[in-house]
Amino acid sequence: MTKQIKIFDTTLRDGEQVPGCKLNHRQKMIVAKQLEALGVDVLEAGFPISSPGDFKAVEMISKELQSTTICALSRSVEKDIKVAAEALRYAKFPRIHTGIGTSPDHIKYKFNSTPDKIIERARAAVKYAKGFVEDVEFYAEDAGRTSNEYLAKVIQAVVNEGATVLNIPDTTGYCMPEEYGAKIKYLVENVKGIDKCEISAHCHNDLGMATANSIAAIINGATQVECTVNGIGERAGNTALEEVVMILNHRFRGIYQTNIITPMLNPISKLVSDSMSMPVQANKAIVGENAFAHSSGIHQDGVIKHRANYEIIDPKTVGIDHSKIVLTARSGRAALAYRSKNIGFDLSKDELDIVYKEFIHIADRQAEVNDNDLNDMLCSIFKRAI
Ligand code: KIV
Ligand code: ZN
Numbered sequence: 426m427t428k429q430i431k432i433f434d435t436t437l438r439d440g441e442q443v444p445g446c447k448l449n450h451r452q453k454m455i456v457a458k459q460l461e462a463l464g465v466d467v468l469e470a471g472f473p474i475s476s477p478g479d480f481k482a483v484e485m486i487s488k489e490l491q492s493t494t495i496c497a498l499s500r501s502v503e504k505d506i507k508v509a510a511e512a513l514r515y516a517k518f519p520r521i522h523t524g525i526g527t528s529p530d531h532i533k534y535k536f537n538s539t540p541d542k543i544i545e546r547a548r549a550a551v552k553y554a555k556g557f558v559e560d561v562e563f564y565a566e567d568a569g570r571t572s573n574e575y576l577a578k579v580i581q582a583v584v585n586e587g588a589t590v591l592n593i594p595d596t597t598g599y600c601m602p603e604e605y606g607a608k609i610k611y612l613v614e615n616v617k618g619i620d621k622c623e624i625s626a627h628c629h630n631d632l633g634m635a636t637a638n639s640i641a642a643i644i645n646g647a648t649q650v651e652c653t654v655n656g657i658g659e660r661a662g663n664t665a666l667e668e669v670v671m672i673l674n675h676r677f678r679g680i681y682q683t684n685i686i687t688p689m690l691n692p693i694s695k696l697v698s699d700s701m702s703m704p705v706q707a708n709k710a711i712v713g714e715n716a717f718a719h720s721s722g723i724h725q726d727g728v729i730k731h732r733a734n735y736e737i738i739d740p741k742t743v744g745i746d747h748s749k750i751v752l753t754a755r756s757g758r759a760a761l762a763y764r765s766k767n768i769g770f771d772l773s774k775d776e777l778d779i780v781y782k783e784f785i786h787i788a789d790r791q792a793e794v795n796d797n798d799l800n801d802m803l804c805s806i807f808k809r810a811i
Contacts, residue, residue, distance in 0.1 A: 598631025722757030
């Protein structure tokens with residue numbers, strides 16, 4: 426049977442905390458509604474204790490969304506948890522996300538505490554949160570740099586208190602995929618009652634491993650992935666939603682599935698990028714400007730003959746009408762004939778030879794030859810010929 430993987434979107438929390446990505450309430454609501462339409466299972470709407478603005482955003486989104494679980498972040502501090510619960514009071518499906526740092530660095534330098542005291546705080550936070558809502562997610566911050574043995578003790582304590590979701594963040598993007606996968610496996614094998622909980626992967630991209638680590642987590646038993654649109658987030662970002670979803674769709678078909686409506690991936694990428702003024706790198710997988718653009722002659726010839734020669738994803742499945750054949754000095758005759766035909770010039774072999782000679786001079790002078798340049802060139806050649 427195909428296993429369902431839940432998509433937990435944190436674009437409006439971990440993503441929005443990036444400098445310069447701040448959204449106003451109206452923009453947040455637009456993004457939240459689109460995320461619900463996209464099919465995310467859980468939407469982390471903010472960190473209510475952090476500011477009145479974040480509190481209001483969580484409250485507003487809780488009132489508006491109908492089918493998505495709305496999650497609010499808190500530290501393992503009673504006041505935080507109480508305020509998160511208040512912000513969530515109108516949510517149809519509320520979830521409190523509470524937690525504490527568990528790595529040696531966090532225990533010593535952030536909390537000036539001891540491993541035993543941290544377990545006690547984690548346990549108490551989940552117990553307190555359970556007084557407000559049934560659905561309580563616990564995060565073991567910096568789990569990536571926490572020993573598996575100690576992490577299992579922390580997680581056992583919160584499972585015993587009724588945590589419903591166990592978030593194992595690689596907060597600093599430190600882990601390698603085998604290591605992170607093994608961590609999840611260790612918890613699956615060593616925490617009693619974990620089979621009744623969701624296990625969540627929350628990865629950061631400091632070494633460019635966030636997506637690979639999230640997939641390794643799924644293979645080893647994680648049932649939820651925390652991610653952001655375009656992979657935005659602290660420092661090098663979070664796991665990119667579109668990447669995880671398309672990997673599961675393409676490489677694990679029949680094994681794992683999500684609820685994501687994939688043709689919405691590109692439109693939502695643009696919405697998030699435009700509203701946060703956060704450009705997407707051109708070569709970004711799935712949603713980058715060049716993700717379905719072909720510019721070298723060999724690739725262009727191959728893709729014109731048969732799209733799958735150089736594309737593993739049909740662009741329509743992620744909301745792009747068609748792949749692009751970009752005309753540059755590296756383009757060959759096949760691309761030139763194809764693009765000329767698109768604008769109404771069906772060239773014979775001899776005509777193509779003439780046009781190609783002129784094209785290559787123009788292409789050497791500029792980065793790209795667009796439809797206007799091409800049209801001007803073709804008109805002037807054919808005018809001369811007449
Ligand atoms: O990266 C992280 O550890 C987090 C937690 C607050 C969930 O974002
Ligand atoms: Zn994070």
